[in-house]
Amino acid sequence: MIKVNNLNFGYSKHQTLFKNMSFQLSAGHIYGLLGKNGAGKSSLLKNLAGLVYAKSGTLEVFGFDPAKRQPAMLEQICFIPEEFYLPAVKIDAYLKANAPFYRNFNHDYFTDLIKEFDIPVNQKLINMSYGQKKKVIIAFGLATQAKLIIMDEPTNGLDIPSKTQFRKIMASALTDDRCIIISTHQVRDLDNLIDTVIILDENNIALQASIEEITEKLSFKKVKEMDASIIYAEPSLSGFHAVMPNYHQEDSKLDMELLFNAVLKEKTKFKPYFN
Amino acid sequence: MGNIFNLNRFGFLVKRQWLDFGKVYLLTLIILIAVIFSFYCYFIPSPIENDNFDHDGNLDMRFRYGLFLLLGFLFISITSSSYFNILGQKPRAIQELMLPASTFEKFAGALFYTAILSVISYLLIFYYIDLGFVKYLNGHLNEFKMESVKQPRIKEVESIFKQVATDRNYLMYVSSFFPFPFLVMSIFLLGSVYFNRFHYIKTAISVVIFGYVTFYIIFKASTLFIGDKVLNNVMIQKEAILLWIFLVSAAITLTLWLITYIRLKEKEV
Numbered sequence: 001m002i003k004v005n006n007l008n009f010g011y012s013k014h015q016t017l018f019k020n021m022s023f024q025l026s027a028g029h030i031y032g033l034l035g036k037n038g039a040g041k042s043s044l045l046k047n048l049a050g051l052v053y054a055k056s057g058t059l060e061v062f063g064f065d066p067a068k069r070q071p072a073m074l075e076q077i078c079f080i081p082e083e084f085y086l087p088a089v090k091i092d093a094y095l096k097a098n099a100p101f102y103r104n105f106n107h108d109y110f111t112d113l114i115k116e117f118d119i120p121v122n123q124k125l126i127n128m129s130y131g132q133k134k135k136v137i138i139a140f141g142l143a144t145q146a147k148l149i150i151m152d153e154p155t156n157g158l159d160i161p162s163k164t165q166f167r168k169i170m171a172s173a174l175t176d177d178r179c180i181i182i183s184t185h186q187v188r189d190l191d192n193l194i195d196t197v198i199i200l201d202e203n204n205i206a207l208q209a210s211i212e213e214i215t216e217k218l219s220f221k222k223v224k225e226m227d228a229s230i231i232y233a234e235p236s237l238s239g240f241h242a243v244m245p246n247y248h249q250e251d252s253k254l255d256m257e258l259l260f261n262a263v264l265k266e267k268t269k270f271k272p273y274f275n
Numbered sequence: 276m277g278n279i280f281n282l283n284r285f286g287f288l289v290k291r292q293w294l295d296f297g298k299v300y301l302l303t304l305i306i307l308i309a310v311i312f313s314f315y316c317y318f319i320p321s322p323i324e325n326d327n328f329d330h331d332g333n334l335d336m337r338f339r340y341g342l343f344l345l346l347g348f349l350f351i352s353i354t355s356s357s358y359f360n361i362l363g364q365k366p367r368a369i370q371e372l373m374l375p376a377s378t379f380e381k382f383a384g385a386l387f388y389t390a391i392l393s394v395i396s397y398l399l400i401f402y403y404i405d406l407g408f409v410k411y412l413n414g415h416l417n418e419f420k421m422e423s424v425k426q427p428r429i430k431e432v433e434s435i436f437k438q439v440a441t442d443r444n445y446l447m448y449v450s451s452f453f454p455f456p457f458l459v460m461s462i463f464l465l466g467s468v469y470f471n472r473f474h475y476i477k478t479a480i481s482v483v484i485f486g487y488v489t490f491y492i493i494f495k496a497s498t499l500f501i502g503d504k505v506l507n508n509v510m511i512q513k514e515a516i517l518l519w520i521f522l523v524s525a526a527i528t529l530t531l532w533l534i535t536y537i538r539l540k541e542k543e544v
């Protein structure tokens with residue numbers, strides 16, 4: 001569905017954000033895009049959506065070059081940015097103006113989502129809270145039936161019940177022909193939602209692996225003492241939270257935050273496991 | 276659906292743009308009506324005042340030419356400058372660029388609102404207000420005292436558009452300068468895509484600088500290569516100059532529109 005080959009990108013001639021980056025994303029997955037501030041999460045998403053142009057390399061989204069911004073591609077992409085704008089109209093007027101651009105727009109599904117998110121339909125969009133606006137944007141994006149859903153920090157501004165609701169809705173929105181990419185720095189919000197982790201660091205992808213693959217190869221444990229097999233550990237009240245090779249095929253729950261810190265700090269140690 | 280232009284999708288786009296552009300546009304029209312109306316009320320000849328006639332002995336309506344040109348320039352430049360200003364705001368720019376319509380359709384939408392709708396609405400508003408005041412004046416002609424000996428009686432006032440349409444001289448100038456409003460629009464539309472903030476003022480400053488530089492270069496080049504003697508010997512046809520004015524201004528307008536389209540296509544957020 002998405003093919004990126006030798007992508008080189010930067011906002012100025014001297015500053016390179018991505019250097020020879022290559023990866024592929026396929027349908028039927030929810031990808032969690034993680035990275036430090038300034039690692040280029042939003043920029044990578046913008047490259048995929050055709051909002052910025054690569055210096056060199058090729059990008060393919062459903063076979064289209066995103067930079068050409070062709071309507072046939074755009075109607076298959078739902079991009080939910082971190083900051084967004086909604087006009088001073090009610091939901092009905094917003095729908096009338098925007099839904100016709102998406103041939104597969106599902107009005108019933110939109111109504112269901114709006115009900116589930118408990119959005120006041122008679123209120124003007126501009127007067128809604130940030131969280132409510134975000135829910136409207138998410139509901140609209142999902143109702144477009146786009147094949148690629150790109151979300152930049154979607155849980156920012158959502159309260160705790162809304163985050164739970166969001167996870168539930170996103171999990172149900174995943175279909176075999178749909179690819180969902182969620183970028184966030186709040187890694188715990190993606191717990192039990194994403195099936196593949198992509199970590200950006202130092203101009204490239206430091207890790208791209210499914211949760212299954214990670215937990216197959218690595219074990220996330222609480223240990224009392226450090227030993228040589230531990231790849232990375234963080235002190236906790238009762239010892240250490242540790243990441244170690246999963247030699248005995250033990251089941252463990254992926255600690256996303258720990259994995260993220262581990263990959264960034266011990267990149268070379270992780271390389272042999274995920275090549 | 277075609278990826279370059281689809282009439283159906285273009286229709287959706289025009290409707291959608293009305294949501295954003297429409298309200299500001301209508302508000303601008305209301306202000307425009309108020310301004311034209313106020314100027315007419317203030318400057319129109321009145322029986323209770325003296326000095327109501329021009330030097331030909333007709334009721335003095337000359338103020339409306341300046342008003343028409345100046346206000347027209349302001350109106351079309353402001354509407355053109357405000358059309359793409361949303362591209363300077365990141366959240367709105369993302370929404371606009373991600374909208375499933377081609378760049379050409381988005382550009383054509385801009386032309387529809389700036390070059391077609393704005394011009395037509397300005398002309399209609401000016402026409403009807405002018406006509407209203409002209410009819411009012413003609414209905415009260417006997418209240419004016421004849422001050423001039425040039426005219427045996429006070430002539431009926433003609434509407435500004437009738438004057439232009441019936442006078443060959445006017446018509447020749449109007450048709451030669453026809454591309455000028457579109458040239459102004461194309462400059463300010465390009466400015467609204469090119470600059471991220473303070474579009475209007477930045478565009479205006481750029482035009483002044485560019486104008487000065489161009490004028491200086493042309494002046495210096497003509498002095499250097501042609502000199503005084505040649506200029507005095509050349510018989511310049513007025514029609515030829517007017518034709519060149521038409522062709523050059525139309526060519527610059529089309530070029531600026533093309534540049535605007537390319538800038539829109541290459542716009543990054």
